Amino acid sequence: MTPAISITGLHKHYGAKHAVDGLDLDIHEGEVFALLGPNGAGKSTTVEILEGFRKRTSGNVTVLGTDPHHGDRDWRAQLGIMLQSTSERSFLSAREALTHASRQYSNPRDVQETLEAVGLTEKANAKPQTLSGGQRRRLDVALAIIGRPRLVFLDEPTTGFDPEARRQFWRLISTLRSDGTTIVLTTHYLDEAEFLADRIGIIAGGKLIALDTPAGLRARATDATVQWKEDDVARFETTPTPTALIAELSSRFGGEVPELSVTKPSLEDVYLDLIGRVGDAGLDASEGAAA
Amino acid sequence: MSATTVAHPSWISTAYDRMIVELKEFFRSREQMIFIFAFPVIFLLLFGTIFGGQDLGDTDVTFPQYFLAGMIATGIINTGFQSLAITISIDRDADALKRLRATPLSSTAYFVGKLAQVLVVSVIQIAILIGLGVAVYDVTIPTSAAAWLTFTWVFLLGTAASVTLGIATSSLLRNAKSASAILTPVVLVLQFTSGVFVVFTQLPSALRTFGEIFPLKWLAQGMRSVFLPENFAMAEARQSWEHPMAALVMAVWMTAGLIVAVRTFRWQRYDDN
Numbered sequence: 083m084t085p086a087i088s089i090t091g092l093h094k095h096y097g098a099k100h101a102v103d104g105l106d107l108d109i110h111e112g113e114v115f116a117l118l119g120p121n122g123a124g125k126s127t128t129v130e131i132l133e134g135f136r137k138r139t140s141g142n143v144t145v146l147g148t149d150p151h152h153g154d155r156d157w158r159a160q161l162g163i164m165l166q167s168t169s170e171r172s173f174l175s176a177r178e179a180l181t182h183a184s185r186q187y188s189n190p191r192d193v194q195e196t197l198e199a200v201g202l203t204e205k206a207n208a209k210p211q212t213l214s215g216g217q218r219r220r221l222d223v224a225l226a227i228i229g230r231p232r233l234v235f236l237d238e239p240t241t242g243f244d245p246e247a248r249r250q251f252w253r254l255i256s257t258l259r260s261d262g263t264t265i266v267l268t269t270h271y272l273d274e275a276e277f278l279a280d281r282i283g284i285i286a287g288g289k290l291i292a293l294d295t296p297a298g299l300r301a302r303a304t305d306a307t308v309q310w311k312e313d314d315v316a317r318f319e320t321t322p323t324p325t326a327l328i329a330e331l332s333s334r335f336g337g338e339v340p341e342l343s344v345t346k347p348s349l350e351d352v353y354l355d356l357i358g359r360v361g362d363a364g365l366d367a368s369e370g371a372a373a
Numbered sequence: 374m375s376a377t378t379v380a381h382p383s384w385i386s387t388a389y390d391r392m393i394v395e396l397k398e399f400f401r402s403r404e405q406m407i408f409i410f411a412f413p414v415i416f417l418l419l420f421g422t423i424f425g426g427q428d429l430g431d432t433d434v435t436f437p438q439y440f441l442a443g444m445i446a447t448g449i450i451n452t453g454f455q456s457l458a459i460t461i462s463i464d465r466d467a468d469a470l471k472r473l474r475a476t477p478l479s480s481t482a483y484f485v486g487k488l489a490q491v492l493v494v495s496v497i498q499i500a501i502l503i504g505l506g507v508a509v510y511d512v513t514i515p516t517s518a519a520a521w522l523t524f525t526w527v528f529l530l531g532t533a534a535s536v537t538l539g540i541a542t543s544s545l546l547r548n549a550k551s552a553s554a555i556l557t558p559v560v561l562v563l564q565f566t567s568g569v570f571v572v573f574t575q576l577p578s579a580l581r582t583f584g585e586i587f588p589l590k591w592l593a594q595g596m597r598s599v600f601l602p603e604n605f606a607m608a609e610a611r612q613s614w615e616h617p618m619a620a621l622v623m624a625v626w627m628t629a630g631l632i633v634a635v636r637t638f639r640w641q642r643y644d645d646n
Contacts, residue, residue, distance in 0.1 A: 135471065155379075156477075158475065159379045161475070165471065165472060173398045173402060186381075186478050187381075188381055225472075
């Protein structure tokens with residue numbers, strides 16, 4: 083099957099700064115793909131190139147079979163785009179904004195159902211100035227999906243959400259995925275990427291440094307941390323062979339080891355380790371680029 | 374997956390829907406309401422009070438009657454040019470245009486929605502000014518079909534020139550702050566040199582020549598030809614309403630605005646690429 087998104091040798095230079103520095107990536111139809119990376123890594127630059135908002139310096143990109151730089155009306159009708167910035171200035175209520183947006187599509191989602199899906203029914207008719215930052219963000223999500231897009235881009239969608247709103251957003255993404263929608267999201271939240279994504283791409287210094295399923299990424303961590311208490315002092319040791327360490331501890335203590343625990347590293351640990359290695363290798367992961 | 378057939382709602386329905394959105398946004402914006410509706414009315418009352426019922430020279434036209442036509446003309450410029458250029462700049466700064474660009478909305482439907490909003494607002498504004506003129510300054514509303522025909526083409530051409538120039542200007546200015554800072558004095562200078570705040574024939578000749586370059590002068594003169602008695606034409610700069618020249622100057626500006634607008638319009642901020 084042709085991928086929903088195909089990127090080969092993508093470069094984006096701002097003067098001497100290489101915001102995207104040779105990116106190759108295919109994103110499949112129906113996949114939820116999370117793009118992770120530190121600020122300035124090139125996530126948003128990449129996404130904005132895919133959305134047709136930025137010109138690339140070089141490389142080949144197709145999104146739903148079209149070069150985004152030449153994306154036309156037919157192409158945009160199949161996309162749902164949520165920008166990183168939120169609309170602050172509006173004179174329309176959430177319901178009005180959604181109703182008007184829905185009229186640009188031939189087969190839109192139901193406005194009421196969409197309001198429910200993002201949890202804005204109670205605020206549907208409220209004056210736009212009374213919406214909180216998180217509520218505006220939810221309206222942005224609703225606007226991105228109102229046209230029943232085949233492919234949705236969500237650029238840091240849950241920034242400013244309270245925990246309940248995030249859970250609700252996650253459920254919404256699951257529903258979209260079960261409808262066969264392809265979803266590309268950028269996020270800073272590892273738990274979000276782990277919960278939602280079929281695959282995670284980690285980008286740093288404009289390069290893809292890891293591409294795997296959440297489970298595959300986790301499995302990269304071989305070491306476990308063993309913690310226990312000895313002489314009233316909390317001790318820990320990181321080891322690739324925790325069983326052997328525990329056997330040794332057990333014989334030392336002659337049975338039970340006080341306050342023993344073994345933790346596998348979280349996805350966050352794996353992520354920080356990967357990002358850290360890029361930084362240590364002196365690659366160009368500098369701050370301040372158009373993120 | 375390549376060539377998928379995609380259905381779209383009709384162009385007419387999306388353009389109509391854009392007009393409704395634009396009108397809602399206009400009528401809910403207090404700043405715009407005050408600027409567009411209160412501003413010309415306040416100036417008309419102010420000038421009417423200052424000059425009272427004095428006749429203009431040896432004509433039987435009073436100053437307030439003369440200013441009414443000018444206020445209608447400047448109202449069209451305020452709505453179609455100044456206010457439009459500033460709101461588009463604000464929308465661009467706030468990524469609202471970028472957001473629209475992320476949807477299948479066609480550019481023409483967007484611009485026609487803007488134009489329709491300007492036309493509706495201008496008609497309301499003109500009705501308010503005429504109502505005030507009739508109630509307070511004994512302005513007589515023309516009854517002949519010819520006068521209303523003149524009104525129609527002067528109004529449409531003046532609005533079209535304002536809108537194309539407004540859209541063009543919004544793209545030439547870097548951001549919304551510079552838009553209002555630059556456009557306010559520009560429009561003010563035109564108002565003083567186009568027979569809006571000052572009777573055109575009383576201006577020094579250099580200022581008259583300057584004013585004649587720009588469309589506001591011709592728009593105001595065209596409106597005077599509708600709302601002032603026929604014989605007042607003799608009191609104009611060239612003893613004529615000069616309709617062909619008015620049409621030509623406004624059409625040239627409209628075309629120039631259109632060319633610049635089409636070539637330079639941006640949906641994204643200048644620093645966004």
